[in-house]
Amino acid sequence: MKLSKSDIINRDLRQDKPSEVGKSSLALAYEAMQKGDLEEAKRITEYARLEWEVVHDMFTNWAWSFFTYIADNFGEDELEKAYRSILGSYYKDRYDKVMVQDVETQLQLTIEGLRGHLMGPDRQGEIEVVEDEEKYTLVLDSCGSGGVARQRVDRGEVENPEVFGCTKKAQPWSWGKKDISYYCTHCTMVNEILSIENYGHPMRVTEYNPDSEAPCKWLVYKDPKQIPAEYYERVGKKAPAHAPRLKDKK
Secondary structure, rough: OOEEEEEEEEEEEEOOOOOOOOHHHHHHHHHHHHOOOOOOOHHHHHHHHHHHHHHHHHHHOOOOOOHHHHHHHHOOOHHHHHHHHHHHHHHHHHHHHHHOHHHHHHHHHHHHHHOOOOOOOOOOOOOHHHHHHOEEOOOOOOOOHHHHHHHHHHHOOOOOOHHHOOOOOOOOHOOOOOOOOOHHHHHHHHHHHHHHHOOOOOEEEEEEOOOOOOOOEEEEOOHHHOOOOOHHHHHOOOOOOOOHHHHHHO
């Protein structure tokens, strides 16, 4: 693999011959492994990860800007309708299979998706999992999708920051808060609102951090009956009578 700095994109680019440039980077990494050239395999694998990252981040930005366009031009109520139409079209087919599994399997499936978002400070798919008696806390530092996208906007690294909007008023699908990234509000719909409507409780609880440089967290409760009432109420849902209160847990 011939990697050379490209002035066009200001990073390394594969500049192989036309007859070779279409070959999978992963296939080249496997070939290097078979030859015993581990350093070359590592170099190529990292480039393959970068290929993934570039496309992943582009689609994250597209999604955020599309959500902003809907909210700005048609109103935030229409954005919720769009979420329900798009997410609802596949939600039950996907999560009916997940939610009947034991909690460890649910955790494994959840984290596989997060690894795919290239979490962690080096975008390697790293997620810290902290376990206590009642739950698993997934520390997304940084979140490889909404977190990284927010950081670029907040750092002034994007040319048109106005296309990456935030909620103008508190919405149930923004955890009852305003100034929440439109991209990140889809976590409310997937993890909490649609899960409560379909399964009676949040699948995961999202702790959104308003500081884009700080980690967000996902909470996966071992027993859904231990999910505090506040996590239902902040998304406009009535908590089950048995749900404990956060203040009682302190």
